[in-house]
Amino acid sequence: MRVHAAVYARGLRRHSTYRAALVAGALTNAVFGAINAMVLLAVFAARPEINGYDASDAVTQVFVGQALIAVTMIVNTAPSLDLAERVRGGEVATDLLRPVSLLGWWMAEDLGRATFTFLFRGVPTFCVGLLLFDVVLPGSPVQVVAVLLSAVLATVIGFALRYLCSLSGFWLLDSRGLWTASGLVAPVAAGMLLPLALFPPALADVLRYLPWASMVQIPAEILLGKDSLPGGGAFGGLALQAGWAVALLVFAAWLTGRATRRVVIQGG
Amino acid sequence: MADTLSTRRWGLPAPLRDLAREPRTYARLAWTWTRAVAQYPMALSLFTLGVTLASLAEMGAVVVVFAHAGTLAGFTVYEGLLVYALAAFSFGAAQLLTGSVDRLGEHIRTGSFDTMLVRPVSPLVQLAADQFSPRRFGRIVPALVVLVVALVMCDIDWTLERILMLPVLLASGVVICTSVWLIAGCLQFFATDAREAANSVTYGGQALTEYPIAIYGRGLVRSVTYVVPLAFVSWQPALHLLDRPDPTGLPGFLRFLGPVVAVALALVAAQVWRFGLRRYRSTGS
Numbered sequence: 001m002r003v004h005a006a007v008y009a010r011g012l013r014r015h016s017t018y019r020a021a022l023v024a025g026a027l028t029n030a031v032f033g034a035i036n037a038m039v040l041l042a043v044f045a046a047r048p049e050i051n052g053y054d055a056s057d058a059v060t061q062v063f064v065g066q067a068l069i070a071v072t073m074i075v076n077t078a079p080s081l082d083l084a085e086r087v088r089g090g091e092v093a094t095d096l097l098r099p100v101s102l103l104g105w106w107m108a109e110d111l112g113r114a115t116f117t118f119l120f121r122g123v124p125t126f127c128v129g130l131l132l133f134d135v136v137l138p139g140s141p142v143q144v145v146a147v148l149l150s151a152v153l154a155t156v157i158g159f160a161l162r163y164l165c166s167l168s169g170f171w172l173l174d175s176r177g178l179w180t181a182s183g184l185v186a187p188v189a190a191g192m193l194l195p196l197a198l199f200p201p202a203l204a205d206v207l208r209y210l211p212w213a214s215m216v217q218i219p220a221e222i223l224l225g226k227d228s229l230p231g232g233g234a235f236g237g238l239a240l241q242a243g244w245a246v247a248l249l250v251f252a253a254w255l256t257g258r259a260t261r262r263v264v265i266q267g268g
Numbered sequence: 269m270a271d272t273l274s275t276r277r278w279g280l281p282a283p284l285r286d287l288a289r290e291p292r293t294y295a296r297l298a299w300t301w302t303r304a305v306a307q308y309p310m311a312l313s314l315f316t317l318g319v320t321l322a323s324l325a326e327m328g329a330v331v332v333v334f335a336h337a338g339t340l341a342g343f344t345v346y347e348g349l350l351v352y353a354l355a356a357f358s359f360g361a362a363q364l365l366t367g368s369v370d371r372l373g374e375h376i377r378t379g380s381f382d383t384m385l386v387r388p389v390s391p392l393v394q395l396a397a398d399q400f401s402p403r404r405f406g407r408i409v410p411a412l413v414v415l416v417v418a419l420v421m422c423d424i425d426w427t428l429e430r431i432l433m434l435p436v437l438l439a440s441g442v443v444i445c446t447s448v449w450l451i452a453g454c455l456q457f458f459a460t461d462a463r464e465a466a467n468s469v470t471y472g473g474q475a476l477t478e479y480p481i482a483i484y485g486r487g488l489v490r491s492v493t494y495v496v497p498l499a500f501v502s503w504q505p506a507l508h509l510l511d512r513p514d515p516t517g518l519p520g521f522l523r524f525l526g527p528v529v530a531v532a533l534a535l536v537a538a539q540v541w542r543f544g545l546r547r548y549r550s551t552g553s
Binding site: 041045 | 321329333336339462475
């Protein structure tokens with residue numbers, strides 16, 4: 001556990017060195033958020049309510065998505081976990097020599113990165129939204145806790161999906177095709193491209209239960225206090241997210257075992 | 269000897285001859301990169317399919333948005349798709365031709381830009397052709413298909429002038445996007461890790477121009493007309509083709525200024541590139 005805490009702290013420190021990139025990134029997220037928000041405002045000006053969403057709900061979801069985009073890294077079509085490149089290049093052999101599990105090591109590192117990115121890129125992006133638009137804030141301390149917990153679960157799900165993509169390299173040799181595919185599915189299925197409420201209700205209901213929705217749509221609905229959440233409230237939403245986080249991590253642990261039994265390292 | 273002979277036969281002054289050589293060098297470099305990526309045909313086709321599906325998703329979003337709103341800024345869904353297709357085509361073509369310019373910071377950081385500078389080929393041509401990939405056609409082809417569909421479905425009064433103007437408007441759009449791309453890329457001469465900030469102008473500009481820009485309000489329309497002239501990529505051409513008055517009240521002659529704006533912006537971009545190149549000092553070590 002101490003090792004994981006140390007790796008977490010190093011992950012946090014490592015990402016704190018790229019400050020200019022951080023400011024540039026937050027600016028980009030804010031610009032895209034503003035553009036998406038204005039398009040949605042125009043839509044809601046024509047129709048004040050769509051499937052239970054009003055203008056400020058939609059704008060809030062846009063900025064939840066932009067604030068979490070760099071934390072969960074779901075829209076990246078290029079490999080966004082160093083592990084992917086290490087599986088391809090063979091350096092993963094070094095990782096496997098360590099007396100800690102591969103999954104735990106990479107999760108600690110990635111959560112360190114995610115924590116820093118959330119605080120210094122996600123939160124500022126959301127604040128820009130708050131300044132420019134009618135963005136909804138959590139109403140009570142309990143809701144603040146629920147939203148933060150939801151963001152943590154979203155981060156874990158994002159990590160687990162990217163870890164699984166990286167592991168696929170043990171079988172596919174080059175996992176970049178899978179990364180591209182997941183980077184394309186994710187923004188649509190997560191409610192990032194458009195809030196799922198704008199999709200046909202039957203489709204939205206299916207997408208809401210898939211892991212991608214747990215990274216934008218569900219956190220946004222928890223913040224907005226929507227009753228369209230599974231079970232009708234924040235608790236159901238968190239349970240769905242926790243379920244996906246656990247399921248994906250268990251699968252990842254199992255797959256790690258399979259992969260490491262397969263691996264053959266050449267040379268010496 | 270051979271050089272003097274060819275000069276006499278072509279009868280062109282040296283600077284113009286150089287200018288004529290650049291596109292051929294570019295084509296040769298692009299072809300080299302194409303052959304390189306074609307070594308992995310499976311990966312190339314998957315990437316191309318991926319890019320195509322991504323454009324289809326964006327298009328789907330436009331359709332969904334118009335389906336809910338009915339009309340936006342007085343534009344129906346097909347007129348909205350016309351705006352989308354004009355923007356997507358111009359940005360797609362600019363990205364195909366010079367999309368790698370936004371990797372300038374990476375080249376500076378790793379020192380590969382210095383390698384480009386010692387080669388006897390214009391560094392701009394090398395930079396623009398770097399990592400050229402035919403997968404970017406995956407963005408242009410769907411845009412062209414939607415453009416044709418939209419042009420057929422919209423109620424356009426096809427006078428001879430409009431028919432002749434269409435390719436001019438498209439070419440101006442491509443030149444404007446290419447210039448914006450180059451200017452944004454040149455920012456990295458001054459801040460090497462500003463790639464993402466540049467993206468907010470390049471990809472952000474694309475996202476902005478995919479919808480009738482009147483929905484963003486008068487202030488923004490004025491700034492993308494007079495400051496960063498992205499309005500001439502899709503908005504003004506669409507107004508001209510559809511023969512609409514500008515709903516934000518800007519003068520009607522603006523829609524004919526696309527080519528002028530394109531040439532002016534290209535000259536600015538060239539100056540910015542030269543300025544950056546002259547100021548460039550290698551990163552050392």
